[in-house]
Structure formats: C-alpha cells, structure tokens
Amino acid sequence: MSLIKEKDKKYIANTFNRYNVEFLRGKGAFLYGKDGKEYIDMVAGVAVSLLGYNDESINAAIIKQTARYTHLSNWFYSDAQVNLAEMLVKLNGWGKVFYVNSGAEATEVAIKIARKWGMLHKKGAFEIISMKNSFHGRTINALSATGQEKFHKYLNPKAPGYKHAVFNDIKDIEKLVTSKTAAVLIEPVQCEGGVHVAEKKYMKALAALCRRKNILLIADEIQTGLGRTGKFFAYMHYGIRPDIVVAAKGLGGGLPLSCVIGGEKALSVYSVGDHGTTMGGNPVACAAGLAAIKKVSSPKMMKEISKKGGYLAGRLACLHSDRVKEVRGLGLIVGVEFDTDIGAEVTKKSLERGLIINCPKPNVIRLVPPLVINKNQMDRAVLILKKVLDGIN
Numbered sequence: 001m002s003l004i005k006e007k008d009k010k011y012i013a014n015t016f017n018r019y020n021v022e023f024l025r026g027k028g029a030f031l032y033g034k035d036g037k038e039y040i041d042m043v044a045g046v047a048v049s050l051l052g053y054n055d056e057s058i059n060a061a062i063i064k065q066t067a068r069y070t071h072l073s074n075w076f077y078s079d080a081q082v083n084l085a086e087m088l089v090k091l092n093g094w095g096k097v098f099y100v101n102s103g104a105e106a107t108e109v110a111i112k113i114a115r116k117w118g119m120l121h122k123k124g125a126f127e128i129i130s131m132k133n134s135f136h137g138r139t140i141n142a143l144s145a146t147g148q149e150k151f152h153k154y155l156n157p158k159a160p161g162y163k164h165a166v167f168n169d170i171k172d173i174e175k176l177v178t179s180k181t182a183a184v185l186i187e188p189v190q191c192e193g194g195v196h197v198a199e200k201k202y203m204k205a206l207a208a209l210c211r212r213k214n215i216l217l218i219a220d221e222i223q224t225g226l227g228r229t230g231k232f233f234a235y236m237h238y239g240i241r242p243d244i245v246v247a248a249k250g251l252g253g254g255l256p257l258s259c260v261i262g263g264e265k266a267l268s269v270y271s272v273g274d275h276g277t278t279m280g281g282n283p284v285a286c287a288a289g290l291a292a293i294k295k296v297s298s299p300k301m302m303k304e305i306s307k308k309g310g311y312l313a314g315r316l317a318c319l320h321s322d323r324v325k326e327v328r329g330l331g332l333i334v335g336v337e338f339d340t341d342i343g344a345e346v347t348k349k350s351l352e353r354g355l356i357i358n359c360p361k362p363n364v365i366r367l368v369p370p371l372v373i374n375k376n377q378m379d380r381a382v383l384i385l386k387k388v389l390d391g392i393n
C-alpha cells in the first residue's frame, strides 16, 4: 500500500470509497496519474470543474485576489462578491444573491426563506414538497427534502414538513398541495437520481400550479446551472420563472461557493440578521467563479454546449450495444441506462482504461464533463466505453 493510502485509512474517516488511483495534476479535461497514465474526466469532479483543470484565467483570478486578501468578514463590502453577483443577476435576468459555501447549505437557505415567507404571507405555511428520487444535499433538512429512502435510514426523526411527489406527474403533486404548502423544490434534471429530465408540459403546469396556489417555486440548479444544459439555468428551457434558484458546484470556479438567487417575492421577507455565514462569499472563490462564468456564459459557448451534448448523446446511442437501454439528458448532462445493474462494473473498468465516469444508480452511468470538452475527447471517451461494454457479458 502506498503511503497516501495508508495515511488516508489511518487519519480520514471512512465515508468515501476511493478508487485505486492517485492523481498528480490536471489540465483541461485530463488528469495525470502517478501511474503515468492520462485520464479523461467525464464528470468534471462532479460537475464542478466547468473549464476543466488548471484553467489559466481562473488561476490568474485566484492569484490576483489572493495577493489582496483571501478573506474579509461579511461586515465589509467585497468587490469580488459584488462583481460575481452582478454577473449572476444579469444572466438570470432578475433577483438578488445570497452567498453560502455548499449546495446543501444553499438549499437550507432557500428552505429558510420559504418558511419565513410562509409565516409572514401564508398563515404559517411551512411544508416543502420536493420530488421522489431527488437529491438536495446532505444536511438534515436537505436530506429530509431528498426523496430517496436510502438517505433517510439513519436520519430519524426526519425533519418535519417535507412531502415527496412523483417527478413528472402533475396529478400526484396536486394531491399533496394543501394550505400549508410554502414551497415546491425541484431539480429540472434529476442528476443524482439517475438523469431524469423534467418534461416541458410538466414544468409549465407545475409553475402554473404554484402561481395559482401561491406557493414558492425553488429550482435546485446546483448541478444543472451555470450553462451545463445549454442555457445559463436549466429552468430557462421551460419558459417558466421560479421564485428562488439555488446554485453551487462550479460557482466558485473549483473553490467552495454556493448561492441562492431570490426574486422580490421571496427575498423581500429576508432582512438583516435572518441568515449569516462566516465564510460564505469568500472573495477568492467569488473571483475564481467570475472568471469561470465569464467564459461559460458567452452565447457562443452556450450554443456549443447544446451541440456538444447532442453529439455526445448521439455517439453513445450509436454504440448499439445490447446493454444500452436508453441514453437521455439535457446539454452536457448525459445518462446511459443499461439493461441490468452493470453501472459500477462499467465505471470501474472505464477507470482502468483511463476514463472517469460516475454511476448514480446501479443501472445508470452519468457523464457531466467539463463544458470545454471537445469532439475528439468525447470520441475518445465513447471509444473507451465501447471497449468496456464489449468486454462485459
């Protein structure tokens, strides 16, 4: 066993199943292993590294900000925070930004806003309806909102006030709505849930239902946001407007940063002291995020993302493997469903051949590559997958 593996085992809590590979550095879509091999990362460090590894503009922004200060308390104005917020609000078209540090934390903030809004404007409505098979993060409330039993096993008693509706089924959610419903929380694409895309008709009906019943609509865009689906936020594909958008993952250009973007209706209830954070909106993370988002948000880049996503999905569908049941996704979120539970085996064997993918469900693999991925790199990934699939009986 190598020294790092020994020390990891000895000093780090055993909550992650680590793969048997050590990386020395990265560049673009590639990671370079201690074993001398080149690995193509088709999950971008779980949808974080929008521009891939070691991007020069992000590095320069980090160095520039670091030379000024790496942290200021939130008692003081921060130009890095303001510059990123301005960009986000312009790209979103509405709202104001509240920064925190992680996806789960931002989800909590969105829920807190909804609860206060319900208290003040809807006679104490507090219930949050989220979707079955959803994923919203690992804190107790975010997990209670998460609609997957496997996460609730040791959570008891679960945080109260959460209900789960069948995704893409408007009749089911209609049955769950009561006068106590404060908000609906939904991912436009369920990524951790195995890559399921919300249908257009459904999202429109859901937005209309929320309007009719005076319910806040919260879009969890932690994985779908920041251009990944070919629009800056995935909700924009549906011609709807949520009241709150939650963003994280790539928001800090690879550094920890998340935010809630709230419209007037929701955020008007939030005032000084309602939420606080020591590290949220860290200036280095904001500067890095701005550099990343400047690049990905150009109209040309956004168009390319749609095209690349279509190309990747098309190539995967053309594998014509008996094992592939369905290829689905939106933009550069692509899921491949197999006929049986071979996802973990495919993931492991792909890694051995220099391809990093991920398996959110036993029969599904997920590809969320860096947004700067090119055709050659996608071809290479698909070829490796083909070889892997050919080798599995």
Ligand SMILES: *Cc1c(COP(=O)(O)O)cnc(C)c1O
Binding pocket: 102, 103, 104, 105, 107, 135, 136, 137, 138, 187, 191, 192, 220, 221, 222, 223, 248, 249
């Ligand atoms: C990753 C993710 C989260 C959790 O984010 P963390 O930063 O790990 O807390 C929540 N919701 C969605 C949709 C995600 O993809």
